[in-house]
Amino acid sequence: MLNEVKSRNAGRNGRIEENRLSVDMLNLAAQAFGKAILNSEAYNNFIKARDQFRIDESAKEAARDYNSVLGDYRMLAQWGGITPEDEIKIEEARKKAMENCVLNDYYTTQENLIGFYQELNNYLSEKLKFNFAELASPAGGCCG
Amino acid sequence: MIEAQIKYIADGFIRALQSTQEVIEYLDTLSKYENDEEINSLTKKYYSLSSEFQKKQYNGTLTQDEISEIRTLANMIQNNSLNIELAEKQNSIKNILQGCNATISNEISMDFAKLSAQSTC
Numbered sequence: 001m002l003n004e005v006k007s008r009n010a011g012r013n014g015r016i017e018e019n020r021l022s023v024d025m026l027n028l029a030a031q032a033f034g035k036a037i038l039n040s041e042a043y044n045n046f047i048k049a050r051d052q053f054r055i056d057e058s059a060k061e062a063a064r065d066y067n068s069v070l071g072d073y074r075m076l077a078q079w080g081g082i083t084p085e086d087e088i089k090i091e092e093a094r095k096k097a098m099e100n101c102v103l104n105d106y107y108t109t110q111e112n113l114i115g116f117y118q119e120l121n122n123y124l125s126e127k128l129k130f131n132f133a134e135l136a137s138p139a140g141g142c143c144g
Numbered sequence: 145m146i147e148a149q150i151k152y153i154a155d156g157f158i159r160a161l162q163s164t165q166e167v168i169e170y171l172d173t174l175s176k177y178e179n180d181e182e183i184n185s186l187t188k189k190y191y192s193l194s195s196e197f198q199k200k201q202y203n204g205t206l207t208q209d210e211i212s213e214i215r216t217l218a219n220m221i222q223n224n225s226l227n228i229e230l231a232e233k234q235n236s237i238k239n240i241l242q243g244c245n246a247t248i249s250n251e252i253s254m255d256f257a258k259l260s261a262q263s264t265c
Binding site for chain 1: 156157170241250257
């Protein structure tokens with residue numbers, strides 16, 4: 001009887017140990033994956049562009065101007081009141097903002113980084129047979 | 145294009161995920177779900193009726209009987225044991241995947257899953 005209990009406990013402890021090992025390995029693998037992203041070209045290009053943007057007053061002003069027009073445009077879009085003139089206005093604001101090289105670089109590298117993340121997610125998801133990002137996103141809705 | 149070094153590390157991460165009990169069980173249930181004739185026929189019928197009824201709703205010709213029919217079908221899918229099991233297994237892997245995402249996001253100082261999910265908003 002005692003031997004049976006001992007053997008059952010040993011089996012259970014073995015499984016707990018195995019699970020703990022598997023969680024540790026998973027954490028290390030996730031950490032390594034994060035570190036690999038840190039060393040990627042897309043990530044480093046974005047960080048450089050972002051740091052440059054943070055110290056460039058003219059780029060920040062260009063971003064503020066563009067965001068103000070974009071905010072109005074989004075509000076109109078939400079209420080279904082977009083006119084062809086609004087389309088022209090937002091396009092002109094975008095073109096003007098993109099004339100600022102630092103801001104242009106910041107937005108471009110940001111888009112590239114997101115594209116790179118999506119590519120990585122596709123790679124993971126294809127092999128895992130489920131969408132990693134969709135299931136790994138924190139709860140609270142996609143727009144949260 | 146993903147660099148070879150990142151692919152190599154991503155493969156290690158994939159293997160670590162695939163070796164967890166929860167992911168093994170989820171994939172097993174998913175495979176059963178995808179190959180289950182009953183659930184396949186129910187979902188096929190549901191989507192076909194749903195598309196047909198949307199047109200009827202638009203034209204204002206949708207009847208109460210038709211609404212009841214699609215509700216019954218939705219309940220049958222929801223209460224299907226394999227569907228319930230799949231939802232449970234999916235919730236289990238969500239906790240693990242969210243933990244992995246927290247680790248990755250902590251390294252890169254931004255939310256990897258949120259940025260890499262193709263937004264449908």
